[in-house]
Amino acid sequence: MPKTTRQRSTAKKPVREEATEQRILDAARVVFLRRGTAGARMQEIARQAGVNQALLHYYFRSKARLSGAVFQQIASRIFPTLVQTLGADVSLDEKIERLIVMYLDTMSQNLFVPGYIISELHHHPERVQQLISSAIGSDPRIMMPSLLKNLGKQINERVSAGTMRPITPQQFVINLISLCIFPFAARPMLSIILGMDDAAFMHFIEQRKKQLPEFFRAALRP
């Protein structure tokens, strides 16, 4: 809620204003990603941003709003791409390939995102509705059914042609996303169970990028 009265400020301030708000948001993202909404401290965000705690309230009024802004920012980077990729006008195999590469690349550069998203949706199922809506752009209750219908049509063509076993588009999508996202969400577990350090994990993901498309396509062969 920063007043947008910057018409006449041709001095040194305007640049700084925006930079500050952005720095706070960046700092908030870092902290919320690691600690979650409930575990995050305004104090830590302020320190991370290199500003005073009062400034957080000046720009975002409350912790809830700041946390909401961060969640929406992150969600809006994840979900539209999913819709976009699944809705593209390309073959099913191409969609599989693109989705896998896209998600594995994105999450490799945002290791904490899957755990954060799952955690937030788990602990705050209420506020999700509106955020996903605004993140996707249109109401997913409208958007997704048509997307799934088209996907189902594409699957049925392959099934009729005898090149694929039948599967509902819902199971199709979940299988695909599960294989891409879960390893990141469960990374702390894998460190222990499979004894992976950071380097080993990244190698594991690289290997996955090559193998997953074939794994998934084979899974649906008749």
Add this chain to the structure above:
Amino acid sequence: MPKTTRQRSTAKKPVREEATEQRILDAARVVFLRRGTAGARMQEIARQAGVNQALLHYYFRSKARLSGAVFQQIASRIFPTLVQTLGADVSLDEKIERLIVMYLDTMSQNLFVPGYIISELHHHPERVQQLISSAIGSDPRIMMPSLLKNLGKQINERVSAGTMRPITPQQFVINLISLCIFPFAARPMLSIILGMDDAAFMHFIEQRKKQLPEFFRAALRP
């Protein structure tokens, strides 16, 4: 830390003592599962248990200890079964089948567990080490490598026989677990993206129980 001085208490108290500690633990599990360690309130746990807040400290000393007890209890129900199933002396196909049915059944009755585990490991990676250790029984750094080695041997036999494409045991296990667990961890998301209510989700899982074993075996056919 309740004193175990129950030698002479043949009166009406002993039963009540244990019942209380257990009721607190049960209540704590419910609350921590939904709110997470950071979001949970001692007050809410006390209310849920039908006792006073002071009693929580009498039995468990601090929130951290209570939360630790809950996490360990839950973890100790999940991880040993994984090790047990993967380590059993049965065919690879049998292991796949058993693991899928076991996890889908278990999680259907404990819908919040996957989200909780992922969330806790994500926000408190420090304390995980010891808890997993005590949950599995022996140090997973010792246990898991031998288990993976045996699994790898079993896979290689199938590969040599020409009935399976090569895959590392690590990727094998992660693929399997991803397909089983992720749908539960991402359930709040699916409600929105796929428009599933509770009944639809349970039907989705039932369907999955039938299809996943074949999906997974097909994925590894040459």
Add this chain to the structure above:
DNA sequence: GTCTATATTGTGATAGAC
């Protein structure tokens, strides 16, 4: 063992100077 206070800190939020 269980309760009713109460102490003690932690933490989000505001007031007001600059």
Add this chain to the structure above:
DNA sequence: GTCTATCACAATATAGAC
């Protein structure tokens, strides 16, 4: 816009009666 100082209350934890 940014800071220091402080408020108000939420939340963990303890004291002490019963």
